[in-house]
Amino acid sequence: MRLIFTLILSALLFNSCGNPPPQFSAAIHNVNIIDLETGEILKDQSVFIAGDTIHSIIKSKDLLTSSAAQQIDGSGKYLMTGLWDNHVHFRGGKELTEENKKLLNLFIANGITTVRDAGGDLTTAVKEWQKQITDGNLVGPTIYTSGPKIDGPGATWAGSLEVSNNEEINTALDSLAQLNVDFVKIYDSKINGENYLKVIAEAEKRGMITSGHMPYSVTVEETTNAGIDAIEHLYYVLKGCSIEEIAITEAVKNNETGFWNSLDRVMKTYSDSVAQETFSKLKENDVFVVPTLHIGHTLSHLDETDHTTDEYLKYIGPRIQKTYAGRINSAKNASPEFIIMRKNLDSAFVKLAGELAVNNVKLLAGSDSGAFNSYTYPGISLHKELKALVDAGLTPLQALQTSASNGSKFLQKQLPEIKSGAAADLVLLNSNPLENIQNTQDIFIVVKSGKTLSSEDLENLLKTSTY
Incomplete structure (x- = not known):
């Protein structure tokens, strides 16, 4: 029959x-x-x-x-x-618009048919590219974008929406809604813990998807309870695995220490039992985590790796290459103690990514490629991220699921099949x-x-x- x-x-x-x-x-x-x-x-x-x-x-x-x-x-x-890169950036100011646009080719050439733009200052251009790609007039991946990031007054990144009170939070979210963004990205350079949690809660109330860094002045539990949908990078989950998370949070809140100065203490106070509690909170609240292992490894070894002969450097425009100088100079001028700490952090992240996978926390593969992120090249870096996830303990199938499958689930889009x-x-x-x-x-x-x-x-x- x-x-x-x-x-x-x-x-x-x-x-x-x-x-x-x-x-x-x-x-x-x-x-x-x-x-x-x-x-x-x-x-x-x-x-x-x-x-x-x-x-x-x-x-x-x-x-x-x-x-x-x-x-x-x-x-x-x-x-x-097709593969999804769940953390990229298009940014650097209007003078870098065309160089950013040429990066679209690199994604398609590497089998990446969808990207998630996690905040930048080229929103108008990105929205134009979105339409041109959809209409078949531009070669490039489907782009889902957050538009400008939300941060506090004096934000590090150009184009950020700066908020310091409820009115400004609502105004920022109104503007993002008008832009028809696909999710809200919150950054942690200047925003205080109280406003950070308010942004998440208000965005969730409006039915907007949220992701972000996490100020060290709040705990993982506070963040997940507020309704965050994804945590970008592992610095923040790692803090949630410390037996001294509350004490570290209070010290940062009281300006007794800062983010970078807290990391060594965070690593030294890692607790398996506390980690299990944090993993459970992430699962219970259906929170995705974006490990970005490849860029972490790349930046942790800038002090000893010569990237001037990288094959992909020839695909990066001269203006974008100039933006690499900030991280390169920081690595050159870093103290021996900081260099060691950074490498220890890289190892801690690899272990943590594996533990998250074992405990069935949903991961998203993202490269964090874009201007200012030195030698993390669009396209090829997603493949290196998948390899890093496998090296951390994921099976190849699990690593592939962190790309298109989990990417679509996070953004509540049709599952690629x-x-x-x-x-x-x-x-x-x-x-x-x-x-x-x-x-x-x-x-x-x-x-x-x-x-x-x-x-x-x-x-x-x-x-x-x-x-």
Whole structure:
């Protein structure tokens, strides 16, 4: 009965007796489809793409014929949904707009079909790129953006919305709502603990998704109780694993110490039992955590690593490269004690990421690439983040789930899947990423919104991005 049904379906789709067949832009045959929710691999499949969606999937051996404009042989290859980078930045001021725009090519060339822009000062340009990409007039990933960050008076980052009272908090959230942002990003350079918690609570009351750094003047419990949806970076979760978290919080609140001066104490007072309580709070409140391990490792070793011959440096514009100087000079001028502390912190983060995964806290893979974040290159850094997560103890499947699957769940978007009716944002790999996570870099074809880009096309994207 199944065979009869399959033959009828095949005939209707591809050999339809007088009726015009569906207009398929591409068909990928004999391919292995990876289900990133289960890890199951469906072998010998044909995937038909029409417009910007997946039209249908059928066993390759059951096909009578295929009428797709582009026929792709997927024999021995692995098809999965496009990757998501869940923490990037487009920023640096208007004079860096074009250099930021050219970075879009790097994401697509690396199989990243969606990015989450975690705050910057180029919101007008980013919103324009969003529309151009959606309309098919610009090559680039789907962009979900927070718009400007919310922070306190005298904020570190240009373009931030500065708040110091309830009225300013409401005004800031009103402006973000008018921008139709996808989530609210809160930064911790100047905002006090009270206003930080108020921003979260008010945003949640409005139904807005929230993520952010976390001032050391509040606890993880206060933050999760307020309703935060994601915590960016591991500095803050690590503090929640300290047996002295409350004492450290009070010391920061009373200006007896600061963020960086607290980190050594945070590491030395890590408690497995307290950590378990914190992990439980994160799970109970459905809070995502963004480890950003790769950038942490890169910045922790700036004092001893020469990046001037990095392959990807040639794709970074001269103005953006100039923004790297701040972190480079800080590393050069750092005391021996600080350098050691930073490297210890890097190791602590690797251990913590593994513990979070073991305890089923939801993680998001994010590179933190963008201007000012030295040598953390758009595109390739997401692959390095996935490798770092596997090195921390995640399986390749778990690492891949922190990308598109968890990214969509955090933003409450449609789950990326390879099924009829789903968005045709796909990556065709030459090798199985479930066996070796570095196989995510072995890309044969990228499909973005139904448009296929061959290996040659991807190479040309990189060439056009070269300075």
